[in-house]
Amino acid sequence: MLRVSQEDIVRLDGVRKHYGETAALDGVSLRIGAGEAVAVMGPSGCGKSTLLNMIAGLDRPTGGTVVVAGEDLGRLDETGLALFRRRHIGMIFQFFNLIDDLPALDNVALPAQLTGVPARQARRRALELLDELGIAGRKDAYPAVLSGGERQRVAVARALMNRPALLLADEPTGALDSRFGEQVMDLLIDLNQIGQTLLIVTHDPQLATRCAGRLVELADGRVARESALERAE
């Protein structure tokens, strides 16, 4: 049994992930403390998304251990992983991944409702979040009519719904133009400043330097370099 220090939210040891011949991850060890904001960068195909998926328990490593928020993911079954994500993980994707059939408010309320929170209560908290993110006015709109920036803010609200220990973002600004990208960046900075632990995968050095305190560079499935970042104000 791995002893995990109270402050480490994420602890990876020698994590490998193979897709047939390709080694997407080839022995990655990484620690992320509570309240930290970490950026992951690297060339396309170096394994960034794979790393994120391992941490979120969306996929299982070929080798090594993944411990997140005190849970050894290797010991959890599919249902256990789902419950783990529900409690501890919020995710944001490049392409938002909202449910087209549901209006913004219900998209946000969904994670709470899955845990059995009554609809009225879930919707109240969802509205608070949308309000905080400045898009309460769009609560009844369907994803298809929202702008990219609005969709990503709905996605952020949804990720925050269950007050996750860790917020994972996979190229959150990748599909947005610079104006909407800035909005999302500011949002992430604010969140981190109120104590939210962040792991951001990005190709955008500006996003990394503005939002993160530490940079992890991946190359060919390995950690090539780790460095502290000075946050640009």
Add this chain to the structure above:
Amino acid sequence: MNSWPNTGPGTGVGTRWGMGMGAVWRAARAAVLRRRLQTVVTGLVVLCGTTTIMLTLGLLDAATTPFDRAFDEQRGAHAVASFDIAKVSKEALAATARRPGVEAAAGPFEQVVVSFPRTTDIPEAEGPLKLVGRADPGGPVDRVHPLHGRWARAPGEIVLNLRDAGRPLRPGMLGSRLLAPGVPPLTVVGLAAGMSQSADAWVTPAQAAALRPSGVQMLYRFDSASTEQDVRAGLDSVTAELPGGALSVAQSHLELRRAFSASADAYLPFMTLFGVLGLLVAVLMVANVVSGAVVSGGRHIGVLKAVGFTPSQVVAVYLTMVSVPAAAGCVTGTLLGNVLAGPVLNTAFQGVESGSAGIGISPWVSVVCLAGMPLVVAAAALVPALRAHRLPAARALSAGGAGSAPLRGRGLGVQRLLGGSRLPRPVSLGLGQPFARPGRTAMTMAAVVLGVVTVTLTTGLTSTMIAFAEAEASPVPQVGVRAGRPVFQQTAPKLDDARIEALLRSLPGATHVTAKVFVDVHLSGHAQRSAVNFQRGDPSALASQVVEGRWPAGPGEVAAPPSFLVQRGLAVGDRITLELDGRRVPALIVGQIMSGDPRFLWSTWATLTALAPGTGADHYEVRLAAGADADAYAAAVRAAGPGLHPSIVRPDTRAAATVVGVASVFTTLLIVVASLGVFNTVLLNTRERRRDLGMLKSIGMTPRQVTIMMVTSMAALGVAGGLIGIPGGMAAHRLIVDNVGVVVFPESMKDIWDAPLLVLPALSGVLIAVLGALVPARSAARLTIAAVLHNE
């Protein structure tokens, strides 16, 4: 998972082929390979659909043409003519083959009627039999179809004509010896079937000559013989140069055909019905699955257009994609249909006296399936493919489907309501799904509703037919007794009619005795032949089959089967006049019975007394007490009077077996097709919703919740489908049983629905939907979401 690996022209195909068929073929092939399950389902549905259609068409074909086909195969005789041997020479008869209008002739064959007492268990070898001397079953006319054994080669050998070739050979039939007074023993060496019914049995010419023949037979085929007039004209031409009165009797093939279809008629409506239903469901399901495959490719269409496929090439990709499994399914289905046709059609035509009418599937059915199914598939694929043709690439790409993402909320109220309800979220999400995609929902519903209608209808028809067959069969043991007739060289009974009736009543076991006689009468103003069965004593078992009015009780009252009334344009309550030997008796149609021969009427003894006083009964219907021993009763009758010929009426369960057999085959096939249709729809649904499913799992939906959500959405459709399908199936059942024509079902046989009978259809909707949903739902639950989320 990359969406479309190596499908574009960028892979180099484009250089050689331009953007031609090469690229289209590669894109289609990749699509087929990547959607293996869906490809398999499409193929299976087309396979089952083709098989169903094959059986259906085979059934319809066999139901309408078996007589003609077998008759033509055997070069059946348009006229079987018997000549008086004293009035015309064999040479003169042989010469008639060259008369104008005669296409072919066979004979002369000597013929003699020999009456065989009941010495064996073979009904075909009992009573007065027409024996014909023929050296050879073949020839230019009436090629008799050998079934078992061989043709007669030596005197003392006999070949029996089987009226129902489909029946299994009873052991001991071949080799049994037939004995008749004044005739040497004859050994059965063969069994054959001749559609012309030119003889009841055949012997060698030498044997026939030795039996002191009374006449000779000529078999003719005429150049034209499609109407009675044609046949009569042919016979006139034949007899023109023969001495007057040489032709004693002639039997037309048209009469045989009528007799044949009379026995088949009761079944044909049912067979036709199953056929049409099968056709409909199969075509709809194939259309559903194929168009579903095309509709679900929305996003792919965007990609293809983005890389430079022209709209027509996109259509071509989609058509190619479905035609691969469809072609495979069509060919396999045709083969399977050919294999299944034999047993299924034999079951279907069990009850029909088919002679040797080989009930098989004709080649045109295979041809139609092989040519028609691809057309159905192409048509089904073309509509959505043409929609894809028009779809702008950007819309397809951005919406992630064929423009299916709602811009404004579809079913907004419902979704909001469900989202705010107390139901667990996976359940309410599942319930909301059908409203989000009305088009897809309509397609799934169509599949489920058709499935439920099918199950309901077949359940209902089966019950009705079982009730019908049960009503036809006596619930108590029954014995028929015929009085021997000297004309058939049978000993006449010593007792008179009234004493026989009294005797039959007095023997132990008898509860009801009805004395009857058939008398040919003329119905004033109607050309068709009619015969009335006059009855005395207890009402016949038929009395329980009255569906309208009542059973005749007084003088001048008659009852008729529906076919009799329909053919003559009569109805219950109409007055008719019976004519016999110059006497006319007015009669009133007081009742209609369920079904029966179109020639027959039933009436009372009082009517007979008015029409033909002094006529006695010649057969008796005896119903015994339940559980009584019919064999013992028959033995007692035989012992009591030498001229009485009892025969035990065995309940004929073949009608019920036939319907149940055919219904089960079609129900099974149709349910398989319907379930596959639903399965396919859920599969497409799941595929379309993969990204949503991945996302739901990423925010913590457990595999169980995913399964619940998917199954709920389909179960909701199943319940809705059941609610629509059951009344639909009941209405269809009612429509059919009300309009069969030759059978009028009593209300009790039409109103067969009760709770247990409705359980199956009620469950079937949900069952079809849930079974169809479970597999894809479980695979959705296991979906590795990491890949889906990133790429789709």
